[in-house]
Amino acid sequence: MLDISVEKIAYIIVRAREIDAKVGRWDSPGDAADADTILESRRGDATEQELRGFISDLNDDEKAELVAVMWIGRETFGPEELADAIQTAKEEATTPTEDYLLGIPLLSDYLEDGLSKLGIDPGEEEEEIYRPA
Numbered sequence: 001m002l003d004i005s006v007e008k009i010a011y012i013i014v015r016a017r018e019i020d021a022k023v024g025r026w027d028s029p030g031d032a033a034d035a036d037t038i039l040e041s042r043r044g045d046a047t048e049q050e051l052r053g054f055i056s057d058l059n060d061d062e063k064a065e066l067v068a069v070m071w072i073g074r075e076t077f078g079p080e081e082l083a084d085a086i087q088t089a090k091e092e093a094t095t096p097t098e099d100y101l102l103g104i105p106l107l108s109d110y111l112e113d114g115l116s117k118l119g120i121d122p123g124e125e126e127e128e129i130y131r132p133a
Contacts, residue, residue, distance in 0.1 A: 001082070001118065002069070004062040008054075009069060009111055010125035012101075015051040016108040048102065055098035063097040064089040066111075070101065073114030082118065 058066065068085035071077045077085040101107055115122050 002065050002120075004058070004065045004069075006115070006120055006122050007125045007128075008058070008062070009066065009115060010122040011129055012051065012055065012066070013108045013111050013122060014126055014129045015047055015054070016102075016111070018047050019051065019102070020106075020108060052098040052102065055101060056096065058097070060090070060093075061086075064093070067093075067097060067101065069114035069118070070104065070107065070110045071114070072117050073110035073112065079117040079119075 055063070055066070064086050067089035068077065068082060071085050071089070072079055072082065077088075104110065112122060
């Protein structure tokens with residue numbers, strides 16, 4: 001079905017959710033981050049940089065499948081159209097995948113919904129990511 005592992009998609013879901021939870025800055029640029037500002041979005045955010053690097057490091061087939069899963073979750077394609085969605089993602093890739101995906105609001109929800117529509121539950125993999133080592 002998918003060559004990209006559920007673990008990789010779950011990792012992207014978790015990290016995208018962390019980015020979505022952040023809010024715009026409200027303090028002045030000179031203020032140090034503290035408990036009140038920890039969930040603010042800041043330039044050079046390590047979570048976003050980490051996620052960008054992770055997606056960038058995927059091979060082309062994995063990137064296309066990741067986009068296809070998101071499209072299925074967004075209902076651009078149905079789950080029975082997975083092969084068409086993957087092919088379309090390969091043919092229409094004009095921008096880096098990480099830029100495309102991280103520009104989509106609700107990315108984590110679309111990926112989770114896409115997996116669900118494909119009959120895949122990433123819950124266990126997501127829990128492993130959240131679980132401290």
